[in-house]
Amino acid sequence: MTNLLRANFFRMRRDHMFWTCFGTVLACSTGFMIFWCRDDIQHGLQTKLEQYYFNMALPLGLFTAMSAAMFLNAEYSEGTIRNKLAVGHTRREVYLAHFLTVLTASLFFVAAWLIGGCAGIPMVGVWECGFQVVAFYALIAVCFTAAFAAIFTFLGLLLSGRSATVTVVLAWFALLLGASVIENILSEPEFASGIIITAEGMQTTDLGLNPHYVSGALRTFYEFLRDVIPAGQAIQVQSMAVLDPLRALLCDLGVTAIFTLGGLAFFERKDLK
Amino acid sequence: MRNLLHANFSRLFHSGAFRAALAAEFAYALFIIGVTFYSIYIKEGGRFGLEEPLLFAFGIAGMIPVPMLIQAPFLSVYLGTEFSEGTIRNKLVTGRSKAAVYLSNLLACMTASVLLAVLYLALVGAAAVPTGLPLKMPAGQLLPLACYGLLALAASAALVPMAAMLIRNETKTVIVTLSAAIFAMFLISFLTARLGEPEFTAVYDEWGRDAIEMLPNPSYLQPVPRAVCRFLIDLLPTGQCLQISARSVEQFWRMPLLSLMVIAAATGTGLLLFRRKDLK
Numbered sequence: 001m002t003n004l005l006r007a008n009f010f011r012m013r014r015d016h017m018f019w020t021c022f023g024t025v026l027a028c029s030t031g032f033m034i035f036w037c038r039d040d041i042q043h044g045l046q047t048k049l050e051q052y053y054f055n056m057a058l059p060l061g062l063f064t065a066m067s068a069a070m071f072l073n074a075e076y077s078e079g080t081i082r083n084k085l086a087v088g089h090t091r092r093e094v095y096l097a098h099f100l101t102v103l104t105a106s107l108f109f110v111a112a113w114l115i116g117g118c119a120g121i122p123m124v125g126v127w128e129c130g131f132q133v134v135a136f137y138a139l140i141a142v143c144f145t146a147a148f149a150a151i152f153t154f155l156g157l158l159l160s161g162r163s164a165t166v167t168v169v170l171a172w173f174a175l176l177l178g179a180s181v182i183e184n185i186l187s188e189p190e191f192a193s194g195i196i197i198t199a200e201g202m203q204t205t206d207l208g209l210n211p212h213y214v215s216g217a218l219r220t221f222y223e224f225l226r227d228v229i230p231a232g233q234a235i236q237v238q239s240m241a242v243l244d245p246l247r248a249l250l251c252d253l254g255v256t257a258i259f260t261l262g263g264l265a266f267f268e269r270k271d272l273k
Numbered sequence: 274m275r276n277l278l279h280a281n282f283s284r285l286f287h288s289g290a291f292r293a294a295l296a297a298e299f300a301y302a303l304f305i306i307g308v309t310f311y312s313i314y315i316k317e318g319g320r321f322g323l324e325e326p327l328l329f330a331f332g333i334a335g336m337i338p339v340p341m342l343i344q345a346p347f348l349s350v351y352l353g354t355e356f357s358e359g360t361i362r363n364k365l366v367t368g369r370s371k372a373a374v375y376l377s378n379l380l381a382c383m384t385a386s387v388l389l390a391v392l393y394l395a396l397v398g399a400a401a402v403p404t405g406l407p408l409k410m411p412a413g414q415l416l417p418l419a420c421y422g423l424l425a426l427a428a429s430a431a432l433v434p435m436a437a438m439l440i441r442n443e444t445k446t447v448i449v450t451l452s453a454a455i456f457a458m459f460l461i462s463f464l465t466a467r468l469g470e471p472e473f474t475a476v477y478d479e480w481g482r483d484a485i486e487m488l489p490n491p492s493y494l495q496p497v498p499r500a501v502c503r504f505l506i507d508l509l510p511t512g513q514c515l516q517i518s519a520r521s522v523e524q525f526w527r528m529p530l531l532s533l534m535v536i537a538a539a540t541g542t543g544l545l546l547f548r549r550k551d552l553k
Contacts, residue, residue: 043492219505
């Protein structure tokens with residue numbers, strides 16, 4: 001296992017896609033933070049660092065997907081996996097080593113995002129919400145990144161070839177779409193007021209129940225589903241509004257465990273030709 | 274050139290990637306037909322025009338550029354096979370010029386992209402017309418809009434051979450083109466949101482009923498950045514497709530010109546790179 005990990009990390013260090021993704025996350029995090037803070041300062045607005053610090057949480061999954069798709073595809077197309085099995089490593093070790101490599105790569109992207117975001121400190125000062133709050137959201141980001149890594153390793157290793165590459169990147173997009181739809185459903189207000197434009201100006205009518213508001217068990221189900229989808233947690237971290245942190249962390253743990261155990265079981269039976 | 278085109282189209286129609294793209298486009302058309310029927314017969318009673326499901330051939334309501342997400346991986350795989358299996362070397366050995374090989378690939382990609390959209394239009398048209406949904410946009414406006422959309426799709430397809438020349442690795446090309454389509458979608462949505470910022474924001478009284486003062490919105494884009502944003506949205510094929518799908522095109526005349534510019538620039542760059550490429 002140690003040898004497998006060492007070989008994977010050695011390859012990762014020389015992987016152009018990994019460094020491109022790492023550089024892009026770092027550059028975007030730094031660039032956008034400077035742009036947003038400067039924009040607010042120029043317009044004389046009060047800005048807090050945390051207002052923009054978590055904005056990069058959402059696209060992190062895409063970079064993990066791109067890096068994982070490239071890394072795992074090369075493993076199949078160049079016959080490396082067969083070589084690893086031929087020298088006596090078990091399939092379980094090979095799968096776990098790949099998962100840990102993808103996870104490490106994605107944690108590098110999280111680090112790049114967190115470091116790049118600090119570019120705003122000289123302009124607007126440190127986080128007003130306190131370091132503990134930042135560390136808490138960073139922990140959730142690390143956990144949902146692990147869940148993403150588990151899903152992408154599962155898809156990348158079980159679907160070999162070009163279809164795996166496309167599926168891994170589209171899987172991130174599908175998860176993001178699903179999470180956005182759930183977020184839209186949940187963000188409907190409970191009460192809605194009508195606005196009437198009259199000759200005397202704009203007037204609001206009395207508050208009434210919003211028919212689109214989801215309540216009761218269905219709301220709990222949607223909230224649970226939002227936590228299960230890693231992209232749903234990314235949306236919550238981005239807006240610094242994680243509803244139930246413990247449930248979010250447990251969901252990440254559950255998703256990571258299910259996809260890793262499922263992947264191990266399927267990979268044992270996969271025909272590697 | 275004719276033989277090259279014949280060979281390319283023959284390979285296209287036999288390729289698994291093209292069949293997968295056809296299946297994806299078919300599934301997308303069925304989804305839109307399903308949503309249209311649901312809206313007409315179950316929910317709203319069809320308060321929208323026939324042009325709406327038809328123009329979704331270029332994206333969903335100005336938000337998701339579905340055709341780009343289908344064609345980017347498919348064309349990358351199609352062109353990647355050409356490079357990885359030595360087909361290009363064989364074509365050159367038989368005496369074809371590099372320019373002819375590149376242009377035949379480009380034409381095959383552009384045709385495939387347009388064919389996918391035409392398949393969608395035929396399917397949705399055949400399903401939606403019998404429902405009696407009225408055309409709320411004049412046909413004289415809908416037809417050029419659809420043609421501009423097809424041209425924008427062709428422009429988007431023209432970028433793939435150029436990307437394949439630049440990247441030179443099939444898997445990387447798939448990842449980069451697909452990610453670029455997703456990135457372009459986010460960029461267009463960001464730029465559109467910036468353009469939609471109002472010039473003034475209202476300050477309401479303490480009951481929140483009447484506006485007492487209008488303040489200038491600091492996020493409102495000044496003329497120069499506004500023109501740059503507008504130009505970027507019009508220049509990117511994804512931006513054009515999303516505008517057409519949302520029926521929010523402002524400058525009709527500019528879109529086909531910009532599409533042709535994109536095709537010319539991508540073809541010129543791709544040809545230049547391909548001439549210098551070492552095919553080993």
